Every structure is written in C-alpha cells, then in structure tokens.
Amino acid sequence: MTVPMNPGTAPRPWRRRSGTPWLYLAPALVVLGGLLGYPIYQLGLISLFHYTQAQVSGGEPTRFEGLGNYAALFRDEQFWQVLLATVGFAAACVVCTLAVGCALAVLLTRVRAVPRLALMLAALGAWATPAITGSTVWLFLFDADFGPVNRVLGLGDHSWTYGRFSAFFLVLLEVVWCSFPFVMVTVYAGIRAVPAEVLEAASLDGASQWRVWRSVLAPMLRPILVVVTIQSVIWDFKVFTQIYVMTGGGGIAGQNLVLNVYAYQQAFASSQYSLGAAIGVVMLLILLAVTLGYLRLLRRQGEEL
Amino acid sequence: MKLSARLVAVAAVLATAACAPQTSGDSSSDKDEKTGTLRVWLFQEVGNKPKEKAVDSVLAAFEKEHEGTDVTVEYIPVETRAQRIKAAFNDPKSAPDLVEYGNTDTAGYVRDGGLADVTEEFAAWDEAKDTDPTARQSVTVDGKVYGAPYFVGVRALYYRTDVFRELGLDVPRTQAELISTAKEIHAARPGMYGIAVGGAYTYGAMPFIWAHGGELATGKGGSYASALASADARKGIEAYTSLFGDDNCPAAKCAGMGGNDTVTAFASGKAAMAIGGDFSHAAVEAGEVRGKYAVVPLPGVEAGSIAPAFAGGNNLGVLRSTSHRTLAVDLMKRLASKKAQGALFDGMGFLPTFSDVREQAAAKEPFVKPFAETLAADTKFVPASPAWAQIDSSLVLPTMFQEIVSGRKSVAAASADAAEKMDEAFGAVG
Numbered sequence: 001m002t003v004p005m006n007p008g009t010a011p012r013p014w015r016r017r018s019g020t021p022w023l024y025l026a027p028a029l030v031v032l033g034g035l036l037g038y039p040i041y042q043l044g045l046i047s048l049f050h051y052t053q054a055q056v057s058g059g060e061p062t063r064f065e066g067l068g069n070y071a072a073l074f075r076d077e078q079f080w081q082v083l084l085a086t087v088g089f090a091a092a093c094v095v096c097t098l099a100v101g102c103a104l105a106v107l108l109t110r111v112r113a114v115p116r117l118a119l120m121l122a123a124l125g126a127w128a129t130p131a132i133t134g135s136t137v138w139l140f141l142f143d144a145d146f147g148p149v150n151r152v153l154g155l156g157d158h159s160w161t162y163g164r165f166s167a168f169f170l171v172l173l174e175v176v177w178c179s180f181p182f183v184m185v186t187v188y189a190g191i192r193a194v195p196a197e198v199l200e201a202a203s204l205d206g207a208s209q210w211r212v213w214r215s216v217l218a219p220m221l222r223p224i225l226v227v228v229t230i231q232s233v234i235w236d237f238k239v240f241t242q243i244y245v246m247t248g249g250g251g252i253a254g255q256n257l258v259l260n261v262y263a264y265q266q267a268f269a270s271s272q273y274s275l276g277a278a279i280g281v282v283m284l285l286i287l288l289a290v291t292l293g294y295l296r297l298l299r300r301q302g303e304e305l
Numbered sequence: 306m307k308l309s310a311r312l313v314a315v316a317a318v319l320a321t322a323a324c325a326p327q328t329s330g331d332s333s334s335d336k337d338e339k340t341g342t343l344r345v346w347l348f349q350e351v352g353n354k355p356k357e358k359a360v361d362s363v364l365a366a367f368e369k370e371h372e373g374t375d376v377t378v379e380y381i382p383v384e385t386r387a388q389r390i391k392a393a394f395n396d397p398k399s400a401p402d403l404v405e406y407g408n409t410d411t412a413g414y415v416r417d418g419g420l421a422d423v424t425e426e427f428a429a430w431d432e433a434k435d436t437d438p439t440a441r442q443s444v445t446v447d448g449k450v451y452g453a454p455y456f457v458g459v460r461a462l463y464y465r466t467d468v469f470r471e472l473g474l475d476v477p478r479t480q481a482e483l484i485s486t487a488k489e490i491h492a493a494r495p496g497m498y499g500i501a502v503g504g505a506y507t508y509g510a511m512p513f514i515w516a517h518g519g520e521l522a523t524g525k526g527g528s529y530a531s532a533l534a535s536a537d538a539r540k541g542i543e544a545y546t547s548l549f550g551d552d553n554c555p556a557a558k559c560a561g562m563g564g565n566d567t568v569t570a571f572a573s574g575k576a577a578m579a580i581g582g583d584f585s586h587a588a589v590e591a592g593e594v595r596g597k598y599a600v601v602p603l604p605g606v607e608a609g610s611i612a613p614a615f616a617g618g619n620n621l622g623v624l625r626s627t628s629h630r631t632l633a634v635d636l637m638k639r640l641a642s643k644k645a646q647g648a649l650f651d652g653m654g655f656l657p658t659f660s661d662v663r664e665q666a667a668a669k670e671p672f673v674k675p676f677a678e679t680l681a682a683d684t685k686f687v688p689a690s691p692a693w694a695q696i697d698s699s700l701v702l703p704t705m706f707q708e709i710v711s712g713r714k715s716v717a718a719a720s721a722d723a724a725e726k727m728d729e730a731f732g733a734v735g
Contacts, residue, residue, distance in 0.1 A: 042326070045326055046326045049326055051326055053391055053394070053413070053417045054416050054417045054418060054691075055326075055328055056327070056328060056391075056394070056395050056417075057328075057391070057394030057395050057417045057418055057419055058328050058418055059394075059416055059417045059418020059419070060416070060418070062326065062328055144557070144558055157558070158557075159557040159558050161561060162556070162557040162558075162560065162561070162711075248505070248561050248563075249700070250700070251561075252504065252560045252561055252707045252711055253560075253703075253704045253707035253708045253711060253713060254700065254704050265698060265699055265700065266699050269698035269699075270694050270695035270697075270698040270699060271391065271413075271417075271694070272695065
C-alpha cells in the first residue's frame, strides 16, 4: 500500500487508481471479512483460553491459557500419529482421485454420445450421493457377513475394516468414488475448450494417447488442474464422514483416526472447545502452508495463475 | 493519514472484541414465581405414546393443584439431546425448567452449572427413602443431590434355551463356566458366537471388571484416580477379552461391535448368548429368537453370585436458571413419584428406581425378574466426575479392549495406558 507523501497537492492519476479498486472491493471484503475473518479470529481466540461447556454456560470462569492448549496437543503422542496418518491418507486420496478423474475425462472425449451420457450420469449420481449414504452403502458392499463383494470374491467372512490398511483402503475407495466426478467434469470441460487443431496436429505428428496428455493437454489444462488439486487436498485432508461412518468412529483401537475425527472425539464430543479450536488452527495452518507452497512451486516454474 | 485512520479503526474493533470468548454469565435465577408456564423437556423414546399418557396424567393433577400454572412438555430426540441441553445451559432465557437427562451426564451438567441443587427437597421427600442406593448415587455429586432418578436400566445374560437343550448344556453359574460354555457352543456350532461380545461394548465389559473385585476408578468428589491397572481389574479385563477369538467371537468381527450389535446378533440367531438390557427386551422379542430364549443375571466369579451390573437410566433435574423453582421441584417429584414410575413401567417397561415398586413390577411381568434380581444384588455406577464424559467420548475403554483383542498390546500394557489417559482426564478437571 503506497502512502501519499504530500496530501495537500492535487490528486495525481496514480493515486486515484490506488483508491478506487478498494472502493469497488469493499462490499466483497466486508462480506468475506465477516464470513471468513471473524470465525477464524474467534477460533484463534478460543484456542488461547481454557474454554469448555462449563465456561460457556457460566459454571466456571474463563481462564487465559496462552499456548497451553497447543502445548497439550503437541505433547500428545497420538496427535502426531493421527497427523501422519491424515497426511498419508489425504495424499493417497488426492493422487487416486486425480488419476481416476483425469483418466475418465479423457475417456469421455473418446467415446460416443450414449456411453458418454451413461458415464456422466453415473458420475453425477456418485457426486450427488450424500457422503453418509455413500459410506453406508460401501460398508454394506464390503460387509463381512452379507456383503456381495465377499461373495463374489469368495472371501468367506473376511472383515475389511479389521486391518488398518484394509480399512483405510476401503475408505479411500469411497472417497475417490464420491470426489472423482468433480475432477472429471472440470477437466472434461477444460479439454473441450482446447482447440481441436492442437490435438489434431499432435495426432498428425503420431503422438500417443499418453504423449498427448503429457505434452499437450496437461500443460494447457494446468490452471484447471491446479484448482482441482488444491480442492482435493483440502477436501481429503478434512475428510470426516467417511471415516466416522465406515470405521465406526476411528477404527479398531483408533487405528483409522484422521485429524477431523480426532478433533471431534477429543474435543467437541466432550465439550473441550478450546482444545478443538487449537486443532482447528493447526489444520488451518497446515492447509494454508500446503496451498501456498504449491502455488509458489508453480509460480517458480514460470506459470502465472 | 488515511492508512493510520484505517489502522486505528481496525485496532478499535479488535480492542472491543478481543477481551475473551463469550460466556452466558451466572445462570442462576433468584426469582421463584408461583404461577405461569413451566417448560419440561423429556426424551422422545421409540414408541413414545405410552410415556406421553403416563406424563399427561401427572400434569393434569399438577395443574389442578397449582392454579394459574400451565405446563408445556416437549419430547426431544435422544440423538441430539446433548446439543439441546448444552444450548439450554448457554441461553437461560429459552431454557426449560425441568429436564430429563442420562444419568452418566449428572457430574458434567453440574460442573457446567446447569442443574439446581435440590438436596434439601430430596431429603424431605417421603418417597425418597425407598430409592435404591445406586440410583441415588446417580443424582449425587460431592454429597449434593441434583435431581430425582426417573428409571433405571440394567443388563443381564440372554441365552438360547433351544441351543442349550440340544447341546445338553447347563446355564453357566460362574464367569469361568460362562467362558467355557461359550467356547463349547462355538465348537459345536461354528456359525454361531458362543456369546456375542463387543470391543466397544463398555457397559457389557464393566461387570467382568467389577465381578473380579476391580474398579474403574477410586476416590470421591473431584479427586478420582483410575484403578484399571490394578491386579483385580486386570483379571476382569483378561476374562472379558478371553471371549474374543476364533474359539468364540472372532476379533476381526467382534472387536468393533458395540452393545447394539451384540443384541442384534443375538436377536437374529447368530449368537447363543449375549449381555443385553431390560430395554433390549423388545428388540429381541421382535427378532428370530422369540420364544427360544431366557434371561438370567450375569454370573459372578463365585458359583451362585451375580456380577455387579452397571446401573444406567435417566434422571429428572431442575435447571438452575428456572424462575419457578418451587413449582419445578414439585413437578419433578410428581413425575418421579412411585405412582408415576409404576405407570411408566406399565406403559414403557422402564424399571422403577424404587425397590418396592420394582418388586411389584417384577410380580406383574415375569421378564423383569432377572433384571430386578441383578439390581437387588449389586449395581455400580461410573465415577461421578465431569471427566467421565471426556473419558467416554474419547473412547478410552473401547480402545483398551480393542488393543488387547487385536493382539497389539498385552492386558498389562493396555490397561496401564488406559489408566494413564483416565488419570489425565481426572487431573484436568480436578
């Protein structure tokens, strides 16, 4: 922000330019500030106090704790394990979602109208299904006693949710299933916008399907891919419903806990709002760091977004 | 100039808002009006009509007695009760005067400053002397009484009479026999659990700990200490977790089960025994095993003894924010009276908290007998500490059982870890 050195003189053109945009932005900024800034500010504030139900309803006085909640959180061994599991799980989900979404988007451009419509409808159906319904259905499909998957694969009464990785794998399938349509539709729209002559030129040069994607489509779709990647990172890092429903609130002995479910269990279910707020702030910072780091990386590679 | 003005404005906004997060202040009311509207929240049960009928007759008598009063009852859904009641504590203006609440929540609600101390009124109430001790304990925190017990729920051993007869088995009389019988049944009927148990079924596991002389925690008032790692408690944990495995209830399936899952397994004929409550009776009757089962008290360690059971149930309590304290306490006593509890039992099958009323109930309905016997023998309650809500919701006990049955930790290691987590929670509120 530039501050005018000499406010007494007549306004110079650059000065007006610097003030007017803010005026136009003001309504949006006020709304954003109210809807985003204030809750985050409250979250940060609460995380500095000892703030439980007793404090909210006036049973006990509110006590300033400084960074006590954060210290307690970072001392908790389980928090680090859960954080590690969350990062790994989210990364796997993002990679799988993007791979499936992009592959199907390319497929959509290659098939005829009827199969395309069928694929679109199926994807939209998955997209429209509420997470809790989807999770319940997936759980039923893989049910040890009555699930069709075990019957088809001849696995007897194998339990998919007992082992740590097998349970995470099951949840991953559901997460990918309900989030690939967004990637697919967005990327498909992007591909449609790519001029046909570019693709034609590539195929005239004898480029393979994979080569076209890597050297032509992916670079041209970069802005779209950036957006869907960041979206997926945020969604998959914050996954709650699928884990909560499919692993019965965190799996056997908490083996499938992710950060959001952990926060709910440790903090909100027992009304320790300040600890929950601290976990929320930590999540916010991690997501901000990931997103900013990613954007910087892209910028360094010479892409303007 | 412009910038500094903006900075000042931002700073001013921050300064006015930055003091502390919101609290609703001290909610106790000094008013005690003798007329007006009383608001009551009761839980909406499955098949609620008989409960409404029992309550309505109490209300009619109450309104007749106190002229100029009007009572509105709202039946709140059980699933969202925690949020509703917390919201009521936060906003005394829209809060009810009298609420029904789960008895494990007593200590937490007292700490939240939500419930009124009714020690004097409870002591002066002539019917209260017949309240059974565990029910009384469930409304008591630090020697003060915060409500009236409304009904109790207790668990006992359901077993399949036809399976026992076909295999020539006797009903187990000790916990050792229970374990060996369960394994015998599973060996003879591999598709069936001998006894359905669950790694997340805390209330089904507690009787094993108590029967072996163990405790969840020892102490009084604010200073509890976990007793899970004691030798006796470990014996109980060992006994319960020995039921998980390929010789009874495979860990791969049973580790994740909760109380409802075990009852469902029994009701659908997948288990020869299960630990179920008097409140599970309807679900089992509606299942495939109707007419093919019986219920006995869960055996203890010694032959002929009964394992101490967890006394669940609900209480009625007056909110501290009420402006009709006298009226609300009177209504609470009427709703929780012997007569009203008898009517509630007739309609809903909920067990009365008065020993004498319960005996009459058992005489009327034979299915109540094993549950009444269990209650008469010995019941125990979770630690009356606000930390219990945290221990419960952070799944300390299920995690311990699951760590053991999945082979991740030994009984000693898992119980020591659980005890540490419990002590941390007790310490945080102490």
